[in-house]
Amino acid sequence: MTYPFDRWLGMLPMDRSLVLLLAGVLAALIAGSLVGFILAKTVQGEAGRATVANLNARLRAWWVMVVVFGIAVATGGMGSLLLFGLISFLALREFVTLAPTRVADHQALFWSFFVLLPLQYYLIGIGWYGLFAIMIPVYGFIFTAVRSVLAGDVDHFMARTSTINWALMVCVYCVSYAPALLMLEIPGFHGQNAALLFFLVLVVQLSDVLQYVWGKLLGKHKVAPVVSPNKTWEGLIGGVLSATAVGAAVWWATPFTPAQAAGMAFLICVMGFCGGLVMAAIKRDRGVKDFGTLIEGHGGILDRIDSLCFAAPIFFHVTRFFFDVSDQVP
Amino acid sequence: MIAGALVKLAKVISGARAVWTTPIDGDAQRIFFANHTSHLDFIVVWSALPMAMRARTRPVAGQDYWMKGRVRRYLSAKVFNAILIERTPSSASAEEKRIAARAAIERMAAEMGTDYSIIVFPEGTRGSGDEIAPFKSGLYHMCMIKPDVQLVPVYLDNMNRILPKGEALPVPMLSRVVFGEPMAMRRDERKEAFLERARSAVERLRENHG
Numbered sequence: 001m002t003y004p005f006d007r008w009l010g011m012l013p014m015d016r017s018l019v020l021l022l023a024g025v026l027a028a029l030i031a032g033s034l035v036g037f038i039l040a041k042t043v044q045g046e047a048g049r050a051t052v053a054n055l056n057a058r059l060r061a062w063w064v065m066v067v068v069f070g071i072a073v074a075t076g077g078m079g080s081l082l083l084f085g086l087i088s089f090l091a092l093r094e095f096v097t098l099a100p101t102r103v104a105d106h107q108a109l110f111w112s113f114f115v116l117l118p119l120q121y122y123l124i125g126i127g128w129y130g131l132f133a134i135m136i137p138v139y140g141f142i143f144t145a146v147r148s149v150l151a152g153d154v155d156h157f158m159a160r161t162s163t164i165n166w167a168l169m170v171c172v173y174c175v176s177y178a179p180a181l182l183m184l185e186i187p188g189f190h191g192q193n194a195a196l197l198f199f200l201v202l203v204v205q206l207s208d209v210l211q212y213v214w215g216k217l218l219g220k221h222k223v224a225p226v227v228s229p230n231k232t233w234e235g236l237i238g239g240v241l242s243a244t245a246v247g248a249a250v251w252w253a254t255p256f257t258p259a260q261a262a263g264m265a266f267l268i269c270v271m272g273f274c275g276g277l278v279m280a281a282i283k284r285d286r287g288v289k290d291f292g293t294l295i296e297g298h299g300g301i302l303d304r305i306d307s308l309c310f311a312a313p314i315f316f317h318v319t320r321f322f323f324d325v326s327d328q329v330p
Numbered sequence: 331m332i333a334g335a336l337v338k339l340a341k342v343i344s345g346a347r348a349v350w351t352t353p354i355d356g357d358a359q360r361i362f363f364a365n366h367t368s369h370l371d372f373i374v375v376w377s378a379l380p381m382a383m384r385a386r387t388r389p390v391a392g393q394d395y396w397m398k399g400r401v402r403r404y405l406s407a408k409v410f411n412a413i414l415i416e417r418t419p420s421s422a423s424a425e426e427k428r429i430a431a432r433a434a435i436e437r438m439a440a441e442m443g444t445d446y447s448i449i450v451f452p453e454g455t456r457g458s459g460d461e462i463a464p465f466k467s468g469l470y471h472m473c474m475i476k477p478d479v480q481l482v483p484v485y486l487d488n489m490n491r492i493l494p495k496g497e498a499l500p501v502p503m504l505s506r507v508v509f510g511e512p513m514a515m516r517r518d519e520r521k522e523a524f525l526e527r528a529r530s531a532v533e534r535l536r537e538n539h540g
Contacts, residue, residue, distance in 0.1 A: 103458070
């Protein structure tokens with residue numbers, strides 16, 4: 001198909017649909033920043049000011065995140081691998097900091113950070129699907145448990161090993177599925193997989209933002225008062241539906257038809273919500289409000305990617321099951 | 331430049347965040363005293379200080395460790411400007427230990443001069459992190475020599491998990507450096523009472539901010 005500004009877009013090192021998506025996000029950010037700027041000048045009252053200050057802090061962080069993500073995607077597979085590898089590293093450190101591990105787990109943790117994590121991203125880099133999909137849940141889980149038991153400390157052993165396993169699962173294994181989207185082989189979509197990654201991140205993050213916005217505007221009935229008191233049915237439904245609509249509207253950048261894109265976006269939103277809920281429960285359990293202080297207005301990196309953790313692997317596998325051809329016998 | 335890079339590296343590895351429970355400013359000479367669980371401890375405290383304060387603060391460290399090899403010698407002398415103290419072997423007699431301790435205290439006081447602050451770990455040795463051990467008397471004797479110095483309790487959170495005693499490689503978890511309210515030795519305060527008061531100041535930081 002042909003795009004607007006075709007000649008100009010052809011000069012950029014990226015896929016055209018990707019450039020259009022990125023331009024759309026930048027336009028939305030500029031609009032949002034303008035609104036934030038105007039609100040900062042006009043809103044009165046202490047509570048209102050605090051909300052606007054938080055909104056603007058979030059927007060500033062969004063600028064940084066969009067620029068970083070844009071560069072990563074534009075530099076192709078390597079940039080994305082490095083970015084998500086770094087995200088995994090920072091997320092894992094936030095997770096493990098809160099985990100009740102002991103000195104006996106030190107070696108297992110060292111291996112998790114400096115061997116298993118890089119190895120997972122290396123396997124994705126070389127496109128070895130068969131091993132990347134099982135490395136952590138098979139070899140990683142067994143190895144870390146054995147390494148901890150060799151240290152000879154049985155206090156809370158089950159809680160400690162399962163925490164390390166879950167940390168690897170959420171922070172490394174699940175997150176690594178985002179750049180793994182680049183290895184899918186979809187007919188007629190060769191070389192454009194970065195758009196899939198963009199689709200996933202766009203829908204997941206937009207769903208978060210829109211749930212927040214709809215919740216602030218209309219939120220009344222709590223979805224999960226014990227786990228996450230700020231989440232409301234109004235926010236959830238409004239956010240999921242509007243993010244699904246945006247996902248459907250950018251179908252032209254994906255290998256999906258509009259209806260398929262809507263279905264995928266809906267799936268991503270629902271999994272994102274589930275991920276956010278599970279991570280909120282972990283935070284409650286450990287008695288903290290945020291996982292860290294890395295991103296102003298957002299908390300830690302894990303607070304920002306909590307909804308990506310579950311959405312990425314599910315989106316990958318559903319897409320692979322229905323659209324990928326690499327398994328098919330010719 | 332090396333100092334700047336090391337500060338950044340230490341902050342990345344330890345993910346250290348400084349928490350100031352009370353604002354500390356002015357040019358007073360200070361003794362920062364902290365709980366001790368890891369070889370990285372003094373670098374982390376030192377890195378957490380504002381730059382101007384860092385330039386006038388010297389860590390106190392064991393000569394046996396920091397004189398080994400050219401890199402360590404360079405770092406301790408040129409980068410940290412450390413005050414290196416000879417540790418007496420555990421086989422030494424009580425009298426020898428007493429004399430050596432006395433000499434070390436006098437060295438430290440002399441090296442502090444009228445400008446420098448120091449970082450010390452009064453537990454004397456690295457602990458497991460489960461509890462803060464009773465303080466050795468060095469802190470008391472320092473205060474006898476330099477009574478006007480400001481004492482700043484510091485609690486290091488999570489360092490025992492980042493690089494525990496007996497491990498060579500760090501796990502990059504997040505840590506915090508909590509600076510407490512400055513205190514001073516009271517006139518006529520008994521040694522044991524003072525040391526316990528100092529220890530409980532760090533203990534309180536752990537309870538309230540740990």
